Amino acid sequence: MFIVKYIKDVWNAVRSLLKGMRRTGYYFTHHKEIITQQYPDNKDTLHLPERFKGEVVMLHDENNEHLCTGCTACELACPNATIKIITKFDITPDGKKKKAIDKFVYHLELCTMCNLCIIACPTDAIKMAQTFEHSVFDRSELTKILNKPGSKIKEGVE
Amino acid sequence: MYRQTEIIKDASQPGIEGDMVINVGPQHPATHGVLHLVITLNGETIKKVEPHLGYIHRSIEKMCESLSYRQFIYVTSRMDYLSAHINNHACALCVEKGLQVEIPPRAQVIRILMDELTRIASHELWWGAMAMDLGAFTPFFHAFRERETINDIMEDTCGARLTMNYIVPGGVMADLHPDFQKKTKEFIQLYKRKIHEYDELVTGNIIFQNRMKGIGYLSPEDAVSYGCTGPTARGSGVSSDIRKLYPYEIYDKLEFDEVLESAGDSFARYMIRIGEMQQSIRIIEQLIDNIPEGDFQAKTKAVLKLPKGEYYSRVETARGELGVYIVSENGTTPYRIKFRSPGFSNLSVLDHIARGSKLGDLVAMMGTLDLVIPDIDR
Ligand code: SF4
Ligand code: SF4
Numbered sequence: 001m002f003i004v005k006y007i008k009d010v011w012n013a014v015r016s017l018l019k020g021m022r023r024t025g026y027y028f029t030h031h032k033e034i035i036t037q038q039y040p041d042n043k044d045t046l047h048l049p050e051r052f053k054g055e056v057v058m059l060h061d062e063n064n065e066h067l068c069t070g071c072t073a074c075e076l077a078c079p080n081a082t083i084k085i086i087t088k089f090d091i092t093p094d095g096k097k098k099k100a101i102d103k104f105v106y107h108l109e110l111c112t113m114c115n116l117c118i119i120a121c122p123t124d125a126i127k128m129a130q131t132f133e134h135s136v137f138d139r140s141e142l143t144k145i146l147n148k149p150g151s152k153i154k155e156g157v158e
Numbered sequence: 159m160y161r162q163t164e165i166i167k168d169a170s171q172p173g174i175e176g177d178m179v180i181n182v183g184p185q186h187p188a189t190h191g192v193l194h195l196v197i198t199l200n201g202e203t204i205k206k207v208e209p210h211l212g213y214i215h216r217s218i219e220k221m222c223e224s225l226s227y228r229q230f231i232y233v234t235s236r237m238d239y240l241s242a243h244i245n246n247h248a249c250a251l252c253v254e255k256g257l258q259v260e261i262p263p264r265a266q267v268i269r270i271l272m273d274e275l276t277r278i279a280s281h282e283l284w285w286g287a288m289a290m291d292l293g294a295f296t297p298f299f300h301a302f303r304e305r306e307t308i309n310d311i312m313e314d315t316c317g318a319r320l321t322m323n324y325i326v327p328g329g330v331m332a333d334l335h336p337d338f339q340k341k342t343k344e345f346i347q348l349y350k351r352k353i354h355e356y357d358e359l360v361t362g363n364i365i366f367q368n369r370m371k372g373i374g375y376l377s378p379e380d381a382v383s384y385g386c387t388g389p390t391a392r393g394s395g396v397s398s399d400i401r402k403l404y405p406y407e408i409y410d411k412l413e414f415d416e417v418l419e420s421a422g423d424s425f426a427r428y429m430i431r432i433g434e435m436q437q438s439i440r441i442i443e444q445l446i447d448n449i450p451e452g453d454f455q456a457k458t459k460a461v462l463k464l465p466k467g468e469y470y471s472r473v474e475t476a477r478g479e480l481g482v483y484i485v486s487e488n489g490t491t492p493y494r495i496k497f498r499s500p501g502f503s504n505l506s507v508l509d510h511i512a513r514g515s516k517l518g519d520l521v522a523m524m525g526t527l528d529l530v531i532p533d534i535d536r
Pocket of ligand 2: 121
């Protein structure tokens with residue numbers, strides 16, 4: 001019968017809308033289930049996982065020594081030419097010449113955080129840091145020298 | 159090419175007088191990216207839809223030809239960024255085919271787990287965006303609540319939320335995070351607790367149903383001849399799940415159903431994706447407690463060289479079949495790479511299904527095709 005079907009349709013339609021509204025009402029009255037993160041107000045409690053890929057950094061110990069031998073494996077592994085290793089020759093105490101890095105140039109603006117350089121490094125000299133706020137006022141600030149001034153390679157690392 | 163919005167006044171050709179040509183995009187919120195549609199309208203009825211591509215073309219195929227077999231995988235995350243992990247998977251499979259390496263069982267299971275999590279995340283986002291296209295804004299946030307949990311899992315193990323680059327030829331880049339199993343189980347709990355909200359909010363909604371049912375009909379024959387794959391084809395009843403038809407990794411040992419609907423309209427395509435999320439949950443549940451011990455990566459040479467020849471691999475991404483075709487000349491970089499992306503074929507059907515319907519339904523139809531523009535343009 002037409003009229004019964006018509007009323008049924010209207011009833012079903014109204015019911016479906018009320019069902020959705022009930023869900024909306026539920027969240028309106030249950031504030032605890034709201035999970036919005038109040039960034040940047042929650043900066044102190046915001047912890048990123050230790051594997052998060054934010055930027056490439058070089059590890060230095062307390063004597064300002066790093067593990068990088070200047071082998072350029074990371075430079076070759078990088079798909080975006082983000083890394084440029086500039087090497088120099090150090091004179092060791094016994095008069096021999098030894099290759100060492102002069103500058104580890106890292107172009108953050110070219111980096112896609114693919115992690116390939118990290119897994120290519122034979123001495124684990126570089127790693128990913130968990131920083132993610134990279135905006136700066138001038139583009140040149142994104143080109144970084146990763147080895148700290150005055151740092152040298154740790155004894156015994158080949 | 160950009161066409162000025164105009165009302166055609168040319169009386170010499172019969173039938174086109176009074177038609178209006180409008181542009182949607184390239185910058186338009188409804189196209190979810192830089193897609194440009196030139197639409198010819200008669201009143202409110204669509205006569206023709208011409209997609210114009212190329213606004214986000216980055217020549218990824220050419221780019222890959224200058225990168226080594228280890229390096230090119232990460233670039234493909236930038237094609238269909240919502241199923242980045244599955245794209246990487248396809249490339250790794252193709253390289254492994256050439257190298258003839260055996261993938262450790264643990265790596266295979268990890269890959270599948272991540273694939274299915276990515277698929278759910280992608281469908282969640284699609285669901286939110288789809289509802290938003292039709293004017294419902296809150297579902298977007300409901301979908302992101304669950305998707306966020308997956309992103310956290312990804313962040314823990316892969317170190318990134320969207321472009322993970324977790325797969326390397328021979329396995330995966332790192333072992334699973336110790337919390338992975340716990341967090342994934344928590345996600346499954348959360349998903350099961352919340353999934354009924356999806357139906358209450360959107361699926362059962364009468365306005366939504368009226369705007370989806372019977373709209374954008376695609377017949378099985380047309381789905382095949384336009385080369386549609388994925389949920390778009392399955393919505394018309396065409397069986398096209400690569401995981402079932404050409405199983406890769408250990409999909410042939412898993413229990414899951416290929417979701418099929420026969421109606422062929424927008425609502426059928428919608429229901430397919432909702433069903434696929436549940437099948438993905440089923441796959442994850444089977445594997446999560448049975449991750450084999452062992453290596454997560456097979457031993458491969460530092461510099462990979464594929465023997466001379468042609469290699470093709472295909473996977474099922476969240477949008478359909480992704481094919482990777484590599485021609486190798488025995489060098490360290492591919493001689494030629496071709497990607498068969500699902501989005502391109504699925505977009506080409508838009509003109510066909512949109513003809514004769516109203517302009518307001520076009521957005522709903524585009525939503526159910528689940529277009530990701532960088533995947534179409536590459
Ligand atoms: S993370 Fe990738 S893009 Fe960035 S420096 Fe390392 S290899 Fe290059
Ligand atoms: S960071 Fe590692 S891979 Fe790069 S030059 Fe130094 S030692 Fe070699």
